[in-house]
Amino acid sequence: MDLAFNIIRKCNKSCEYCYLDMNGESLSLDEIKKVVSELENVRKVTITGGEPLIHPQIFDIINFLNKKTDGINLLTNGIELTDENTTKLENYDIELFITYNTSNEILLKNMKTANKKGIPINIHHVLTEDSLEHLEEICSDLDFAKKILFLYPTDMGDGKVKMYGPGKWNSILDRAIPISEKHINTFYEPAFVKSDELDGVEICPSGKDIFIDSDGKSYPCCLLTDTMDGKSELKPVHANPKDCPFISKYEAEDGYERICPLLISDVSRKTLSFPSRLDDSYD
DSSP states (O other): OOEEEEEESOOSOOOTTOOSOOOOOBOOHHHHHHHHHTOOOOOEEEEEESOGGGSTTHHHHHHHHHHHSSEEEEEEOSTTOOHHHHHHHTTSSEEEEEEOOSOOHHHHHHHHHHHHTTOOEEEEEEOOHHHHTTHHHHHHHTTTSSEEEEEOOOOOSSSOSOOOOHHHHHHHHHHHHHHHHTTSEEEEOOOEEEGGGOTTOOSOOTTSSEEEOTTSOEESOGGGTTTSOOBSSOSOOOOOGGGOTTTTSSOOOTTEEEOOTTOEEETTTOOEEOGGGTTGGGO
16 A cells, blocks of 8 residues: 655645645644554655645654655655755655756756765656647756656646647647657656546546545545545545546547546556556566
């Protein structure tokens, strides 16, 4: 079983595709210790936010989780990857998943510094028609990274993000993947599956792992913390795909059905997996 924590609802960026209410709420180290003490067989743990690296207890949290689990995935925007912080991070069994949507010299320098210190770097990239125009440069800059995950741009109702139908999205992927694969191992959100190929496809992977939000309660996944009530018991929570705004709110077209954006596909093997489990088939 994997475990994930949203440790803080505060961020030092304001991304247009962010779906969370940044209310400043956070989990303390004591609360995290309590959760872990009540669970058995925790494999990997994911730390997310907000921006985890601005949590005042972040390195105490990482130090504790490093001793209690098989590895840590830290999701960050990379702004706080200073020399001081990366020097601390290199002491742990940790991988970074860094949002990198446009070329940024400062962020690139931060990532390269962390990579030179032996910290594996993975990239989250929200793929759009606009970013496709600069993808060669972006991926060339990132040839040191372990993998890149192309994320589907999802609008949460305020009209800030342009979404694509399955035909357009697949067309963008078809153009993007040959570019990225020249430089870096590539994974992507399929976002849709053909209706006549639904058999055996898991459109919602909730109920397998535990996600703890900043309020200390369990939710089906990080996407649903602001759309449903949390559970006080520490066990995986199932969600009904019909109630998930990421699946049900947007009608698919052209013979496709929407699937959970947390399901990532491997370009070479065409398998679907949680991001935290992408490396399993390569171990």
